[in-house]
Amino acid sequence: MTVFAAGAVCWRIVDGKVNVLVIHRSAHRDVSLPKGKVDPGETLPETAVREISEETGLRVTLGVPLGMTNYTMPNGREKVVHYWAAEATDQAVLASTFLPNGEVAALEWLPIKKALAALTYERDAEIVERFRMLVDEGVTRTFAIIALRHAKATPPYQFSGPDAARPLTERGRNEAKSIVQSLRAFGPEKIFSSTAKRCLQTVEPVSKALKLSVRETDLISQDAWESGESGVREIIGKRIRKRVTAVVCSHGPVLPDIVREVALATGTVPAATVSRAGDLPVAGFSVLHLSVDRPGSGIIAIETHAPIA
Template sequence: MSITSTTVVAAGAVLFRFVDGKSRVLLIHRDHHGDVSLPKGKVDPGESTPQAAVREIREETGYRVSLGAPLGHVEYVMPGGRDKIVHYWAAEVTDEAFTAAGDFTPNSEVGAIEWVSIDKARTKLTYERDAEVLDRFADRVATKRARTFALVALRHAKTTSPGDWDGSDATRPLLPAGRKQAKSIAPGIAAWAPQRIVSSTAARCLATLEPLSALTRVGVKQTDSISQDAFERGTDDVAGVVAKRLKKRASAVLCSHGPVLPELIRQIALGTKGGDRLDLRRASSLSTGEYTVLHVSVDDASLVAVETHGPVA
């Protein structure tokens, strides 16, 4: 399906919990549709799909979640004849999020929610397309790759060109368009709730991260180890920075430069199980303001999925 101006784009997730070692997934009952489905909703103007997924989950179910690895998308034609595409992720409802949400209160979209086993969910879902998404998640559970952490490789936003700047390369500032990009991408990256934000010492990287840091309330750690200047001098330590993040097994953002990012992503792939077999050329060729999210299994450090996003037009 090609996306046109009339295509409805939506985003959602398979919400899951592990209770006594057994997986449970969330189904929603929509009274006005008379169906049982997975939580999802339309992307609002100016939103990215990850941002929309987190918002819709909160509005429909009451749960505050961060996204896990993507589960692909489904396409279908709506009753009125318009095309619709829905992007899905896995998203764990932690014990803290489950407790904080309290008892579910019916809303205009959802009349009831239900936590069930994967097998029972298959029998209850109204639409085969939802069952297909559930099956993708079931494969993750079976291979112990449901729980993941995200390493976000981000290229700084649009910057003043070297020819228009009299200072050192590291001090080049963002253009107004770059500041707009930085603000645009922050909510999308925040959908993975990074616990650490690491940046090149270059001014353009630090400025790119300002909106994200403010939104997530996570401070920015500066390091010359992933700067372009150090990379070109051969004094970088990209491998060391990546190894530390993989060892921590917690979601993090690494903001760097066009020449550095292919090596940064290569090091992530080399440090994960199966990552060296993937073609990551598109993931490494980022335009300004774009970011690649590499999802790594908490259990066995395998590279589960890779996705790339950018500023919202």
């Protein structure tokens, strides 16, 4: 059975240069990137954030996905590790409670070239090389537009009131709770939602968990979309100008327009991955990563997540 794990290239600016974090592991006597195995019921983004906190004492949010490595462990099982870039803010570094322990003997911040030389495994070096590409392109600092589809709602044929008043089912309410930690991993600072009840109920758990108010708008509602009065361009344009990570919760038919507007507003070259990003299951979401310093340089990466069944 394949073992899944997740981690990150944690980075910060030291004396004007990008440094990345490597860990010296006690038991393995090696130098690697922080990572760890997925716990039962956990998503990969959730694992990455938790493992970084446990191994380094750093509380981070995830940036651009850096791909994965896979290799065979000594016991013969295959291990697949997913990685993200993750900026360690000055506040996070100061708040770290790390102490040497039986698993990690030391943490070391190194310039990228020195980190590549220090890492024990070529597979880790390949992940850092992918991160270096972001640095070379000047798109290291990122924010995201998170396009979220509402969770499972009561079907229209089982509901007699206005469509916008249809509530979530019990399954939908559970889905809304299940995606909270995955969304939290990307550090949203704003939450926007269609005024439809099913959307508002979907973002309620993450709103409470992050202590963020929900900004309701008819401009991304299904009713507005169907009547030709949608204001997706206005909403998305403002979010990109603000350059902070935001959740935008809407409906199946509207989400492709939301993704398309992000692509248009950032000069993204049309690609199949962009069009697919708006085709989401209920309670699924796509994270569209954009550059803080060069938002007009296009969508840097797209990743899509669904609730755990």
